[in-house]
Amino acid sequence: MVRDVWILLLLALTAPLAAQAIGGPVTPDDLRPHIAYLASEELEGRAPDSAGGRKAVHYIAMQWSAAGLQPGAASVVPETVTGTETGSGTETGAGKVTETAGAATSWYQPVAMVTRKPLAGTIQFHGPGGAPIAIADRSLLLSGRDESDRLMRVPMVYVGYGPAAGTPLPDLTGKLALMLADRAEGDARNLADRAAALAAAGAAGVLLIFDPADPVQRLHGIWYRRVTELAARDAQRPMFYGGIEDDAARRLFTAAGDTLAQARLRALADDMQAEPMAITADLTARSEVTRLTSYNVLGRIAGRDPAAGAVLFMAHWDHLGLCRAEGAPQRICSGAVDNASGVAVLIEAAKRLAAAPAPDRDVYFLATTGEEVGLTGARAFAADPPVPLHRIVAAFNLDTVAIGPAGEPVAIIGRGITPIANDVARIALAMGRTMDADDDANAYIRRQDGWALLERGVPTVMVNGAFSDTDRLERFLSGPYHTPADVLTDDTDLSGAAEDAD
Numbered sequence: 001m002v003r004d005v006w007i008l009l010l011l012a013l014t015a016p017l018a019a020q021a022i023g024g025p026v027t028p029d030d031l032r033p034h035i036a037y038l039a040s041e042e043l044e045g046r047a048p049d050s051a052g053g054r055k056a057v058h059y060i061a062m063q064w065s066a067a068g069l070q071p072g073a074a075s076v077v078p079e080t081v082t083g084t085e086t087g088s089g090t091e092t093g094a095g096k097v098t099e100t101a102g103a104a105t106s107w108y109q110p111v112a113m114v115t116r117k118p119l120a121g122t123i124q125f126h127g128p129g130g131a132p133i134a135i136a137d138r139s140l141l142l143s144g145r146d147e148s149d150r151l152m153r154v155p156m157v158y159v160g161y162g163p164a165a166g167t168p169l170p171d172l173t174g175k176l177a178l179m180l181a182d183r184a185e186g187d188a189r190n191l192a193d194r195a196a197a198l199a200a201a202g203a204a205g206v207l208l209i210f211d212p213a214d215p216v217q218r219l220h221g222i223w224y225r226r227v228t229e230l231a232a233r234d235a236q237r238p239m240f241y242g243g244i245e246d247d248a249a250r251r252l253f254t255a256a257g258d259t260l261a262q263a264r265l266r267a268l269a270d271d272m273q274a275e276p277m278a279i280t281a282d283l284t285a286r287s288e289v290t291r292l293t294s295y296n297v298l299g300r301i302a303g304r305d306p307a308a309g310a311v312l313f314m315a316h317w318d319h320l321g322l323c324r325a326e327g328a329p330q331r332i333c334s335g336a337v338d339n340a341s342g343v344a345v346l347i348e349a350a351k352r353l354a355a356a357p358a359p360d361r362d363v364y365f366l367a368t369t370g371e372e373v374g375l376t377g378a379r380a381f382a383a384d385p386p387v388p389l390h391r392i393v394a395a396f397n398l399d400t401v402a403i404g405p406a407g408e409p410v411a412i413i414g415r416g417i418t419p420i421a422n423d424v425a426r427i428a429l430a431m432g433r434t435m436d437a438d439d440d441a442n443a444y445i446r447r448q449d450g451w452a453l454l455e456r457g458v459p460t461v462m463v464n465g466a467f468s469d470t471d472r473l474e475r476f477l478s479g480p481y482h483t484p485a486d487v488l489t490d491d492t493d494l495s496g497a498a499e500d501a502d
Contacts, residue, residue: 026348026501028494034063034344035402035488038317039336046335047321048113048294048369056317057295060343060367061107064299067351072298072364073109074386109296111369111380112231114289118143118224121242121285123207126153127255128278135248141216141223142207142242144285149239152282154204156252157274160267161187162194163201170274173202176281177274178252180267181208181243196236205240205283209260212246219243228373230380231291240283252279294318294369296377298386301354301363309391310362312458313349314378315342315398316371316449320482330484337476337486341402341494343367345501362387371399371449378452389453394420395460397450398500400467403476406495408465409434411441413448420459428463441467464500 037043037059043052061071121142125133154176161184162177163169177198181191189197195206210219223243244252250260256277266272297317303310319335334340350365364386370376382389397413410428415421416439425435444467445451450460467473480486 026345026352026498028498030348031341031344031402031494031497031501032488034347035336035340035492035494038340038343039334039486039488041332041334043334045321045323045333046317046319046340048111048318048373049292050321052321053294053318053369056343057108057297057367057369060297060317060347061299063347064107064297064350064354064365067347068354069299069301069350069365071105071107072300072366072386073106073296074384105386107297107299109298109381109384111294111296111377113228113292113294113370113373113376114231114234115226115228115292115373116143116145116234116290117226117288119286119288121240122283123242124282125156125252125255126280126282128257130280133252133255133279135244135251139216139245139248140242141219141244142240142283142285143223144287145234145237145239145241146287147289148286150284151204151239153280154283156207156277156279156281158263158277159198159274160184160263160272162198163273164270165189165197169197169201171202172198172274174204175202175274176205176207176240176283177203177238178207178209178244178249178277180264181210181214184267192237195238195241196233199236199238203238205242205281206238207240207281208243209249210243210245214245216243216245226288228370228376230376230383232383233379240285242283252277255279294377296369296381297367298381299350299365300386301350301359301365303359303362305360306362308361309393310364310387311359312364312366312392312395312453313346313398314366314368314395314449315339315346316368316377317343318369318372318377320372323482324484333482333484334487336488336492337402338400338481339371339398340488341497342398342400345398345401345497348501361393364392368449375449375452378449382452382456382458389456389458392453392458395450395453395458397448397460397462398464399448399462400476401464401500402492402494402497403466404469404472404496405493406465406499408496409436409468410463410465411436411468412461412463413441413445413467414450414454414461415439415442417442417445418454418459418461421461424461424463433465436468440470465496466500 046053046056127133156176159177159179162179198206253260316339320333322331323333324331368377410433412421454460
């Protein structure tokens with residue numbers, strides 16, 4: 001690390017000369033054409049798996065190809081995002097597919113996603129002998145994996161907090177697992193991970209027992225919202241996923257000759273497994289399900305030392321698409337600041353680094369899809385990176401950079417969380433920038449793509465002047481953010497974004 005810091009400091013102190021040697025500093029005029037195209041009405045808001053989204057990824061790949069980057073994705077896309085057939089070694093504009101070191105590479109990393117909106121779900125419980133157990137619908141939540149799901153007389157088992165991480169799973173084939181929603185002490189897994197583990201054991205469904213402080217009425221809106229997940233992650237979910245209020249769960253245990261209080265005590269035992277409940281359930285659910293495929297764009301500059309690891313620069317290209325109902329005066333959420341501005345910086349940084357002498361390390365440039373629907377593109381990259389994650393020594397995310405003028409202090413999202421933040425601060429100071437005096441920007445750490453890497457241990461930061469002024473940032477977030485008003489105008493100040501790019 002000490003060697004890396006001094007190398008970075010040397011580069012920082014010679015930055016003006018380096019900029020002149022590789023085409024000069026980044027200017028607002030360099031960034032504006034990229035933002036103008038990506039946030040144009042032609043691209044209709046760059047929604048994943050839309051015509052505008054495909055034009056966006058093709059544009060980014062063309063820019064990097066012209067700059068001399070190599071394709072950086074580890075997988076071959078059988079046809080380009082523009083729909084033109086290609087094969088290995090064929091070239092179709094930016095859709096060039098090459099063979100490198102015996103492994104096919106592409107500009108595009110496919111990201112398969114599933115969008116689901118639960119519409120309705122019902123459960124009818126039957127006690128010993130088949131007698132119905134009256135549980136009001138208002139005490140239940142249920143969603144299904146497919147558009148229409150139905151199972152009858154499903155045996156129920158109680159699994160406490162679910163099997164502990166790393167322990168053998170019981171055979172739950174065809175069962176409805178009743179699980180406590182609160183987690184066991186020391187278990188860091190979230191509910192989705194615990195439910196996925198039960199589904200892997202064969203469970204047809206998972207029904208949560210909500211904490212008494214979580215009434216269904218309060219959870220209803222969250223449960224039935226539209227959610228997008230990676231298709232690989234979605235495939236791990238059980239056919240049915242639901243929840244039941246604490247009071248209703250007590251009635252179920254009473255009907256089975258048990259008590260919820262005793263069941264909670266048994267869940268604390270280390271050897272707690274699946275307990276049959278002498279209760280069956282009829283389950284039905286309807287959902288609106290959409291399957292889509294979008295793309296990350298990956299470019300690469302080869303380093304001189306394959307053993308030195310890699311550096312990653314990233315920004316999300318997607319936005320909300322047609323975000324207003326048909327007939328509205330303005331339907332397009334163009335996302336000029338969020339995040340055409342970050343992609344513009346990514347493109348210009350790639351151009352200059354591609355023109356510079358080859359670095360020691362490989363440098364990857366990643367334009368992600370699906371950030372607006374849960375960091376899905378970044379998560380897809382993290383699940384299938386072209387280079388092992390432990391070899392990425394530093395990653396830098398660029399998001400919403402064009403909301404402040406030049407001369408602002410540098411805010412670091414990730415300061416105090418990852419050690420490279422200290423190195424970044426030293427470099428910024430060496431370049432004459434001032435540092436943000438507080439860590440307020442860390443409030444956004446889970447709301448940006450860098451989090452998908454940081455949570456996997458990759459040293460990742462987001463560094464810019466846009467997040468240093470909390471009041472100005474909040475004015476953007478409560479104003480143009482995620483609305484048709486986020487557009488590029490002649491008054492849009494790109495001087496801060498250009499300074500951050502340098």
